[in-house]
Amino acid sequence: MDQLLNNEGKELNVQTLIEDKRKNRMTGNIIEKIIPVFLFLCASVSILTTFGIVFTLLRESIGFFSDTSLVEFYTGSSWSPWSGEFGVLPLIGGTLLITVVAAVVAVPIGLMSAIFLSEYADDRVRRVIKPILEVLAGIPTVVYGYFALTFVTPILQSFIPGLGIFNALSAGIVVGVMIIPMIASLSEDAMNAVPNSLREGAYGLGSTKLEVVIKVVLPAAFSGIVASIVLAVSRAIGETMIVTIAAGATPNLTMDPTESVQSMTAFIVQAATGDTSFGSDIYYSLYAVGMTLFILTLVMNLIAQYISHRFREEY
Amino acid sequence: MFEKNAGNLQKKVNNRVWLNKGMRTLFLGATLVGLIVLALLFYRVLTQGLGYLSLDFITSLPSPSFEDAGIWAGLIGSIWLMVIVAVVSIIIGVATSLYLEEYAPKNKIADIIRINIQNLAGVPSIVYGLLGLTFFVYMFSIGYRLLAGGLTMALLILPIIVVASQEALRSVPNEVKEASYGMGATKWQTIARVTLPAALPGILTGTIIALSRAIGETAPLIIVGAAAAIYTLPDSLLSKYTAMPIQIYNWTARPQDEWQYVAGAGIIVLLAILLIMNSIAVLVRNKFQKRF
Numbered sequence: 001m002d003q004l005l006n007n008e009g010k011e012l013n014v015q016t017l018i019e020d021k022r023k024n025r026m027t028g029n030i031i032e033k034i035i036p037v038f039l040f041l042c043a044s045v046s047i048l049t050t051f052g053i054v055f056t057l058l059r060e061s062i063g064f065f066s067d068t069s070l071v072e073f074y075t076g077s078s079w080s081p082w083s084g085e086f087g088v089l090p091l092i093g094g095t096l097l098i099t100v101v102a103a104v105v106a107v108p109i110g111l112m113s114a115i116f117l118s119e120y121a122d123d124r125v126r127r128v129i130k131p132i133l134e135v136l137a138g139i140p141t142v143v144y145g146y147f148a149l150t151f152v153t154p155i156l157q158s159f160i161p162g163l164g165i166f167n168a169l170s171a172g173i174v175v176g177v178m179i180i181p182m183i184a185s186l187s188e189d190a191m192n193a194v195p196n197s198l199r200e201g202a203y204g205l206g207s208t209k210l211e212v213v214i215k216v217v218l219p220a221a222f223s224g225i226v227a228s229i230v231l232a233v234s235r236a237i238g239e240t241m242i243v244t245i246a247a248g249a250t251p252n253l254t255m256d257p258t259e260s261v262q263s264m265t266a267f268i269v270q271a272a273t274g275d276t277s278f279g280s281d282i283y284y285s286l287y288a289v290g291m292t293l294f295i296l297t298l299v300m301n302l303i304a305q306y307i308s309h310r311f312r313e314e315y
Numbered sequence: 316m317f318e319k320n321a322g323n324l325q326k327k328v329n330n331r332v333w334l335n336k337g338m339r340t341l342f343l344g345a346t347l348v349g350l351i352v353l354a355l356l357f358y359r360v361l362t363q364g365l366g367y368l369s370l371d372f373i374t375s376l377p378s379p380s381f382e383d384a385g386i387w388a389g390l391i392g393s394i395w396l397m398v399i400v401a402v403v404s405i406i407i408g409v410a411t412s413l414y415l416e417e418y419a420p421k422n423k424i425a426d427i428i429r430i431n432i433q434n435l436a437g438v439p440s441i442v443y444g445l446l447g448l449t450f451f452v453y454m455f456s457i458g459y460r461l462l463a464g465g466l467t468m469a470l471l472i473l474p475i476i477v478v479a480s481q482e483a484l485r486s487v488p489n490e491v492k493e494a495s496y497g498m499g500a501t502k503w504q505t506i507a508r509v510t511l512p513a514a515l516p517g518i519l520t521g522t523i524i525a526l527s528r529a530i531g532e533t534a535p536l537i538i539v540g541a542a543a544a545i546y547t548l549p550d551s552l553l554s555k556y557t558a559m560p561i562q563i564y565n566w567t568a569r570p571q572d573e574w575q576y577v578a579g580a581g582i583i584v585l586l587a588i589l590l591i592m593n594s595i596a597v598l599v600r601n602k603f604q605k606r607f
Binding site: 028031032035036038039040042043044045046047049050052053056057059060108109112113115116117120121129132133135136138139140141142143144145146147149150151177180181184208209210211231234235237238239240241244245265268269272273278286287290293294297298301302305 | 331332334335338339341342343344345346348349350352353355356359360363406407410411413414415418419427428431432433434435437438439440441442443444445446448449450453470473474477501502503527528530531532533534537538560563564567568575578579582585586589593
């Protein structure tokens with residue numbers, strides 16, 4: 001009788017075959033059981049990150065607020081941590097000033113770009129322009145900072161005599177440029193989601209394209225547009241390098257964009273690059289400022305999500 | 316009377332048509348603003364930096380004098396960082412997306428993870444820096460070393476990779492998976508042999524784009540202690556380190572004009588690397604993406 005051999009040259013019989021099969025199935029079963037657990041553990045890293053952020057900010061901030069009272073921190077209008085004055089308003093003011101300048105630049109330009117791309121441009125033009133606009137979003141912020149300091153500021157100085165090298169205007173304009181693609185592309189998505197039947201109804205009544213845009217498309221896409229603006233503003237608030245490089249390091253409670261200001265983010269960079277020793281007041285103040293920044297951006301992101309879910313028009 | 320009305324009407328219609336045309340031009344102009352600024356930015360960087368860019372610049376270590384300064388330490392540091400970031404964030408990111416897309420039960424926990432990832436993507440990068448400072452630098456006592464920077468950056472781009480991988484996994488049609496189940500494959504066998512390979516180009520594209528975001532990030536690295544004055548190359552995960560954007564920031568922040576040219580040259584190198592990475596991403600997407 002010919003012997004049946006398995007591929008290792010061993011004699012093959014039904015008994016061992018069954019054994020092998022069972023063993024394989026058991027290891028298979030173990031893998032099937034372990035894999036989901038492993039994947040879940042990896043998925044929980046993102047949860048841990050959030051907890052880590054909140055824990056870090058809370059713990060070190062509490063350390064800070066045991067020395068400086070919350071009221072003093074949030075109502076004080078003088079920020080000079082190296083002489084022990086911790087009133088955060090100048091930093092918040094600096095951040096807001098730059099954000100306002102950025103929004104003034106980015107909201108009209110971004111919205112008009114979105115209208116052009118979504119309503120006026122034909123497919124070919126859109127396919128060329130859109131990716132180029134997205135490149136703007138991919139430029140590292142340190143490059144924007146360089147651009148603001150060495151190019152935009154000198155140009156502004158020739159228009160505004162007496163403008164300092166570091167000023168909120170130049171930083172704000174460039175932050176605005178950075179967030180244009182965000183507003184443009186998210187708003188365009190919102191406008192694209194408006195069904196054509198609505199536009200055609202308006203055309204049927206004799207509207208021009210502009211009238212269709214203003215009276216039909218914009219109202220229908222309103223929630224998406226507002227959400228895109230809120231998201232972009234929140235990005236501007238958290239922007240660090242442009243502001244650090246171009247706006248200077250002068251905590252300054254002012255609404256005059258030609259002055260030098262320090263934003264919350266810029267202070268964190270300044271304190272972290274200077275010799276701040278672990279456990280000092282300034283070290284803890286980093287986290288109190290970081291916490292303020294985190295809450296501000298988180299609230300804005302939540303508002304954006306709420307708007308785009310709650311007020312979404314379904315067609 | 317009637318003719319007068321018709322004339323008025325004609326005038327009104329003409330006005331509306333003209334307004335439409337005028338606004339169209341305005342919208343086009345606004346769109347061009349973005350493109351023009353981009354062109355100006357490239358023009359400025361090239362004119363400032365090209366004169367200083369040379370092989371010497373690329374292969375020189377940082378130096379206190381601008382004639383000798385180079386970006387080699389930054390370049391090597393950035394490559395080390397990217398390797399750490401890629402390994403950590405790809406494993407965790409792809410695993411997270413697999414869990415969410417394939418295994419997660421439709422319950423609160425999965426929802427919480429999803430919403431959480433969405434919100435993490437909106438956290439300012441500098442806050443990740445503070446997280447890294449507390450956890451990696453002090454609590455795990457890694458110190459101001461490469462590993463701390465790499466782990467911080469990995470967490471930073473994790474949401475981008477998760478979202479990109481989820482989209483790639485979702486684009487694999489159910490029929491393909493069902494065919495695999497029909498052949499007697501188990502769930503994991505189906506994922507490992509059918510779903511993942513089919514989604515791989517999409518995952519890779521998303522990962523490369525996320526890495527190109529990481530390679531230009533500056534703020535969190537400053538917080539977790541990448542230094543500018545590093546005169547040696549890193550040789551282990553626990554080396555002191557610098558990175559390209561850190562060098563560029565340092566050069567930009569110096570008051571003398573000459574350093575602006577050095578910074579310009581550094582930016583050209585950084586942008587060139589970004590261009591290469593993005594080209595690879597587009598290439599991967601176009602070459603290997605299957606359409607179902």
